[in-house]
Amino acid sequence: MECVFGLVGNDFAVVAADTSAVHSILVHKSNEDKIMILDSHKLIAASGESGDRVQFTEYIQKNVALYQFRNGIPLTTAAAANFTRGELATALRKNPYFVNILLAGYDKETGPSLYYIDYIATLHKVDKGAFGYGSYFSLAMMDRHYHSGMTVEEAIDLVDKCIVEIRSRLVVAPPNFVIKIVDKDGAKEYAWRESVKDAAVASA
Amino acid sequence: MSIFEYNGSALVAMVGKNCFAIASDRRLGVQLQTIATDFQRISKIHDRLFLGLSGLATDAQTLYQRLVFRHKLYQLREERDMKPETFANLVSAILYEKRFGPYFCQPVIAGLGDEDKPFICTMDSIGAKELAKDFVVAGTASESLYGACESMFKEDMEPEELFETVSQALLSSVDRDCLSGWGGHVYVVTPTEVKERILKGRMD
Numbered sequence: 567m568e569c570v571f572g573l574v575g576n577d578f579a580v581v582a583a584d585t586s587a588v589h590s591i592l593v594h595k596s597n598e599d600k601i602m603i604l605d606s607h608k609l610i611a612a613s614g615e616s617g618d619r620v621q622f623t624e625y626i627q628k629n630v631a632l633y634q635f636r637n638g639i640p641l642t643t644a645a646a647a648n649f650t651r652g653e654l655a656t657a658l659r660k661n662p663y664f665v666n667i668l669l670a671g672y673d674k675e676t677g678p679s680l681y682y683i684d685y686i687a688t689l690h691k692v693d694k695g696a697f698g699y700g701s702y703f704s705l706a707m708m709d710r711h712y713h714s715g716m717t718v719e720e721a722i723d724l725v726d727k728c729i730v731e732i733r734s735r736l737v738v739a740p741p742n743f744v745i746k747i748v749d750k751d752g753a754k755e756y757a758w759r760e761s762v763k764d765a766a767v768a769s770a
Numbered sequence: 771m772s773i774f775e776y777n778g779s780a781l782v783a784m785v786g787k788n789c790f791a792i793a794s795d796r797r798l799g800v801q802l803q804t805i806a807t808d809f810q811r812i813s814k815i816h817d818r819l820f821l822g823l824s825g826l827a828t829d830a831q832t833l834y835q836r837l838v839f840r841h842k843l844y845q846l847r848e849e850r851d852m853k854p855e856t857f858a859n860l861v862s863a864i865l866y867e868k869r870f871g872p873y874f875c876q877p878v879i880a881g882l883g884d885e886d887k888p889f890i891c892t893m894d895s896i897g898a899k900e901l902a903k904d905f906v907v908a909g910t911a912s913e914s915l916y917g918a919c920e921s922m923f924k925e926d927m928e929p930e931e932l933f934e935t936v937s938q939a940l941l942s943s944v945d946r947d948c949l950s951g952w953g954g955h956v957y958v959v960t961p962t963e964v965k966e967r968i969l970k971g972r973m974d
Contacts, residue, residue, distance in 0.1 A: 649907040655832050690806050
């Protein structure tokens, strides 16, 4: 089951997502990147219906870029989150997107922030959030160990604690995770946590 | 589970002597899981008018945005704030527009009308108004709230006593409802000031 979670630290926000692409009982791939870099200082970690996930997050990414081209300045994280919620809410009663989103961003004026946006367009600014069956474990671990103003090392340690819990306690636990971080220097991939590597393709 | 009980909510508004109080719980949940304990259910429309929205959080957010938009237009055209009675009619009309595909919300409206007379009302999800002289309730804990308010309410309470009454009624009711709680948010509004207080109750 898809696991996505994230938290806000001292002057950064970190999100982690599992990397398995699954259809019924078949694992198509175990290195699917579900955290999209929205713009220089924003990350979208998405979980849900695979087609909707890719299409919707790309749609948001292109619209955020369009805003920057038209107006010369990037959207704030709050604005991007509200735009995303608006798109989900408009589509909700016509053709809903089954995508749950954690939007992490860093703004110069307001610092790091994390927004919880579920598939029925409920928007809430949070310090820690999670989606999926893994959320039962990761939210509990974060409730226990999280405090405001964590350093990068403390936060990654907590993320690893959550991953260990998910791996050991969730029956269909995804083997691999990707961790991405956003701070004043931008959004970037921090690390992968792999316990199963895809077999190398034999050369022709 | 009913769609009205998906996120969990509790709202109450009570009339005092030339003042009113409106209070809500702070939990945002997704069925059995708690997502946040600082969710704002009550919003200010203008200094003498408050709106609380219980029910499905996404519809509460959409409805709030639509109502703020309509009120701002009204302010531009009429060059004054809306009276509470007028606003209640507006909310009722907007809800009935969606009669066959409704917003899953139950609003509670509280304001000071002409001559500082307190006005409270609630309505169902399709806009059937319920005016009351004493108190109105909404949300998953509404049945407990009816009982608590009925027994604790007195006519013409001063703001301080009104605050105590509303707080006790809210906390005792949400303690019997697993879907609402995690503290309380109380606004006591008099013609001269608005006092916002956070209650600490059973954090479960």
